[in-house]
Amino acid sequence: MSHPSFAVDIFQNEYLADGAREVNAIVTVSATGAAPGAQARLSVGAAGADAAVVIMVDCSGSMDYPATKLRNARSATAAAIDTLRDGVAFAVVAGNHEAREIYPGNGILATASELTRQEARQALRKITASGGTAIGSWLTLADQLFLSRPEIAIRHGILLTDGKNEHEKPAALQKVLDRVTGRFTADCRGVGTNWEVSELRKVSSALLGSVDIVAEPDGLAEDFRSMMTGAMSKAVADVALRVWTPANAVVKYVKQVTPDVEDLTGRRTEAGPRAGDYPTGSWGDESRDYHVCVEVPAAPVGNEMLAARISLVLPQPDGSTEVLSQGLVRAVWTDDLASSTRINSRVAHFTGQAEMASYIQEGLEAHRTGDLDQATAKLGAAVRIAHQTGNDGTFKLLQKVVDVVDPKEGTVRIRKNVSEADSMTLETRSTKTVRVKK
The missing domain is CATH 3.40.50.410 (von Willebrand factor, type A domain)
Structure with missing residues (x-):
């Protein structure tokens, strides 16, 4: 029975300033080795058709x-x-x-x-x-x-x-x-x-x-x-992202950020003491990114703790779960300003991508209601982020709705006679993201 192998990679700046409580990490999940058309690995008894x-x-x-x-x-x-x-x-x-x-x-x-x-x-x-x-x-x-x-x-x-x-x-x-x-x-x-x-x-x-x-x-x-x-191409179903946190820590949110922005926070199901499962659906050979934000108890400088344990789990017919892969999110308190204020490049990138999606949707809604000042401000902010992060696909869609004067600053003018198709295409694809350029 052929199925993907999973790997979890954690990208974060583990250093927190004295008194800081919020820990952010990008969790990259990769599945490889699913043979196209092969019998799927099922979360219930496998028999007959695989999909x-x-x-x-x-x-x-x-x-x-x-x-x-x-x-x-x-x-x-x-x-x-x-x-x-x-x-x-x-x-x-x-x-x-x-x-x-x-x-x-x-x-x-x-x-x-x-x-x-x-x-x-x-x-x-x-x-x-x-x-x-x-x-x-x-x-x-x-x-x-x-x-x-x-x-x-x-x-x-x-x-x-x-x-x-x-x-x-x-x-x-x-x-x-x-x-x-x-x-x-x-x-x-x-x-x-x-x-x-x-x-x-x-x-x-x-x-x-x-x-x-x-x-x-x-x-x-x-x-x-x-x-x-x-x-x-899918070869395994019902995979969940399990987030375990220590006592007095709480998960603020879990979002899929690649290939689309999707907030999974409200989809949590409890999975034992201090653990919750977030659904990820079916997988083939592919890679996705998730933004996990955890609030931990504040600690003095020099302290270190495990802020979260991230696992990929698959339900089994007997009610148990198999751990497919795992990664750790850490928190280290420091008085080194350079360390504690450095934002991990992946965290910063995907935070920007999520903001861009919101700006586009808010800008288009403002345009529909006739608030051109708000529409210009929001869509201009989206242009700036698309330009900064190299999201060329979204940048081109934005150009059909606004005239870009200065992409670096996000200076734009709303175009006249924007077609409904161009506006809806931008709104529909606003949540599509790109990864950090290497």
Whole structure:
């Protein structure tokens, strides 16, 4: 059974000034050695398929305006189905104000083969556009389909919509998310510009997936193919970041900071005395960064303590957990001003990346409400950080919304006639980060 090997590296400045209490560290988690297409390492009994995928396609009435949207959605779903490797369990759901199983249609998941992929592609022709949008019903049906194969641990959804969740109250969607969180992951895509970034991000965040915009329908097929390739690369599910802290210390926050900013603080589940688990989802060959902030009791100069023990853990069928890798976060109190005031370069970098994401979202919201001074200030700050940290992708997206006068100082002017697609693309991708340049 092939699975990744995990490594944990800790980057921090362990030196604190006399009386200081906050310890910050960047935890880099790397997984290597997952053989593509190999049998996954499962957190429950392994049998049969090593992964399951449910594709949820919006078929509300708006998908017919223009008609190319639905045609491209069908083509994109077909491309994703073609990317499924043999043996993977899968299903296709058509969603509007309710959810319908298009394939296989018997309440359980099909097993990918040349025959079932062909049958699924033919079934896509049945999808027609009508009705409204209730994303919670789509997720509920996907969850039911995954539950039909409880022995499969790697469960992934792909969700496409072109509109707002208008036929479902926010509380109803939240109730569904609360129920299915932890049962499967999901990547979400919005096609066109009539959907809400914050709404789709709520779904992708709860389900530890990605969110992105496909402004033009003809870009869907390549995007779906890429998402499915990513899903097929996963080899281990339900890995958690366990943070143990000593007596009188408390975890202030845990955030994923690469490849996207995602606050995991509220996702903690208790894992024994002074320890908590934070979900990280499924892994293939990849590397991610997490920012862990711990508040410790103040101590006199010369004292040293273990501020946190960071472990990667995997649940086992018998209820125990296996430690995949581990790292230590230290605190040393000093009266050397140079040591205690030096900010670790990785901590500083990712703190800036998280701030940049907030500035972009706040700036775009200010622009929507007509507060141009606030929008200019916030987006200017984002430009400055993007320039300083070498986040060229975000810098280019910002340039479609503002004219950059001085990138170093963050001096900008709001552009006139900014397209909705450019604004939504910037907002959707605002949380994407880059690593420190070597």
